[in-house]
Amino acid sequence: MPPKKLKKKGKKKIASKKVGKKNTNTKKKRSYNTKRKKKFSLKRWLIKWLFVAFVWGVIALTIILAYFASDLPDVDKLYEDYRTPNVKILDKNGVVIDSIGNLYGDYVTYDKFPEHLVNAVISTEDRRFFSHFGVDPIGIMRAAVSNYKAGRVVQGGSTITQQLAKVVFLSHERKMKRKVQELLLAFYLEKNFTKEEILTMYLNRIYFGSGNYGVAAASQSYFGKKVEDINLFEAATLAGMIKAPSRYSPANNFELSQDRADQVLRLMVDNEMLTTDDIINGGIKHNFVVQRYNIKSKYPYFVDWIKERLPDFIGNQQGEIIVKTTIDPELQAMAQKALTINIKAAGKDRKVGQGAIVALSPDGKVRAMVGGTDYKKSQFNRAAQAYRQPGSAFKLFVYLAAMEKGYTPEYMAIDEEITIDDWSPKNWDEKYIGDVSLRNALAKSINTVAVGIAQKIGINEVIHAARKLGITSDMNKDLTSALGTSEVTLLELTGAYAHLANFGNSVWVHGIEEIKKSDGSVIYKRMPPEQRRVISHQATAHMNDMLLNVVESGTGKQSRIKLQSAGKTGTSQDSRDAWFIGYTNDLVTGVWVGNDDNTPMHKVGGGGTPAVIWKDFMQEATKDASSRKIATTVYRVKKGKQKGSFWDSIVDKLGGR
Secondary structure, eight states: HHHHHHHHHHHHHHHHHHHHHHHHHHHHHHHHHHHHHHHHHHHHHHHHHHHHHHHHHHHHHHHHHHHTTTTTOGGGGGSSOOOOOEEEOOOOTEEEEEEEOSBBBOOGGGGGSSSHHHHHHHHOOOTTTTTTOOHHHHHHHHHHHHHHHHOOOOOOOOOOHHHHHHHHHHOSSSOOHHHHHHHHHHHHHHSSSSSHHHHHHHHHHSSSSSOOOOOOHHOOOOHHOOOOGGHHHHHHHHHHHHHHHHHHHHTTTTTHHHHHHHHHHHHHHHHOOHHHHHHHTTTTOOOOOOOOOOOSSOHHHHHHHHHHHHHHHHHHSOOOOOEEEOHHHHHHHHHHHHHHHHHHHHHHHHHHOEEEEEEOTTTSSSEEOOOSSSSTTTTOTTTTTTOOOOOGGHHHHHHHHHHTTTTTTOOOOEOOOOTTBBOOOOOOOOOOEEEEEEHHHHHHHHHHHHHHHHHHHOOOHHHHHHHHHTTTTTSSGGGGGGGGGOOHHHHHHHHHHHHTTTTTTTTOOEEEEEEEEEEEEOEEEOOOOOOOOOSHHHHHEEEEEEEHHHHHHSTTTGGSSSSSOOEEEEOOOOGEEEEEEEOOOEEEEEEEEOOOOOOSOOOOOOOOHHHHHHHHHHHHHHTTTTOOOOOSSOOOOOOOOOOSSSHHHHHHHHOOO
16 A cells, blocks of 8 residues: 555656646746847837937938028029139229239030040049949048048048039038038039039139139140140149149149149059059150240239139129229339349348248238249249248247236246257257246247247147137147247238237238129128227237337347337248248238248348348338337227127226236
């Protein structure tokens, strides 16, 4: 009996175990199903909200595109005759100083373009032009990576189609609206025109430097040929100019233009549109001479500068165009004379090859512009196109930033040997004088003090001060910028100093006052801008005070004239560049001398030849000017609309500034 009972019990136990196993599997199944349901629910939730986000994204994008498309330019502009029959340029007195004729050359059809011209342009500007849909995502990514690595914009991602849309329909302002409209117009062009038609319109409209619009005008101007007759290297030269027409123009800088053309040829080889044998066997390397033409105008550098800006103002206007400019014929003649005589005198002994001079009224009107000693030999405008190191003339922004931070001309600094991150800035005479006021440090152009002040207030504050005063060129974001290592143009640096002559109010450098048709209808008229203060009253007074001292007892003594004047000298390393920028109450003038190939001059500093040129010009230019004092802490700065804090306005009202 017991064994049977044990057996039964065993069976029961076994049965019980089986039941237990069954229950466990059920729990696992339920758990698994629950997980699957949760996972499935999460997946459904993600899909649902992704779909919702997509729908709202499409709606938002549609609204945005509709907004930007609502005021798209009229596409009929493509079919209008964009060539102006004649352009007359007048001086400030209304006297004709030049007559340009048509800004554009004859229209050239696609079948007239040499194959090597098309290949050169495609290789340089838009290598996937014949395969993309108006926008090149690969090109955009490539440009973004290049710009990120460089830390600034060095490459654009715009296609030829986008560039055509901008040239024909839009302005050059860098705004989101303009960029979106550019994309929409690019899609329109791609839909309605063939690639050949788009390229044809593009090459007939774009700027090629030296006042030449369209490939026909450029070909005739530079090579004396029709487009269909240009050779491979000439085609590469034209294609290379598109990126920066003035910089790479063979009339402005022949050697740089040649280097750029070589770069284009290498791109053509990389894109398998050309072989090295084609270049060698063609025997066409550097085998052209830039055409020289009779110069009728007395103001060729200024006229070229105006011509480059005209299309942005006049668009597709028909009939004769009359452009009234700011140029003063008397001051222009004085500037040309002062520059030519002094460069000729200093040339051999001092190894000075070139120079430039620009004169502005305090509100930014260009009264005189001489971009070189001989326009027939070189059309490169050294006043507006040459980027050179300003040396100590850049210290304006260091001391201005300091004055805005509460420093005064009497603040005592120490002129001593310093080292910053393995860099030891030196004074020009490698001597140190110890305690010195900021007024005298600027007058003597002491480098160590300028660097020390820039370090204390931060180089970003110095760069911000330069930007406020109109410096648009790229600037080094390190302390070497305090000594003028970042390259600027003479025109923009002179414009920056004009803010002080304008009592700290905003200045917009310009050369065009009015544009109208022959029937009198006005196309453009410059209205007097609102006086907006960009430098505080106190900082303006302090800087005027310090720059007066530079002329009276500092490095600018050779610039002294009968009228009270202020200014600053500048000399780059090894005397490669020498500057003097100075002003009276009525006129602001900048002078630069140096050599186009950047070779050093012989012992030429800003207080030498540039200061003498400035003096010779200003002495004659201001002989009939009033003897008003420059506004300083003694002669109060004129009030303007203060761009500052609420507290600043309270202090001003209480007479604190």
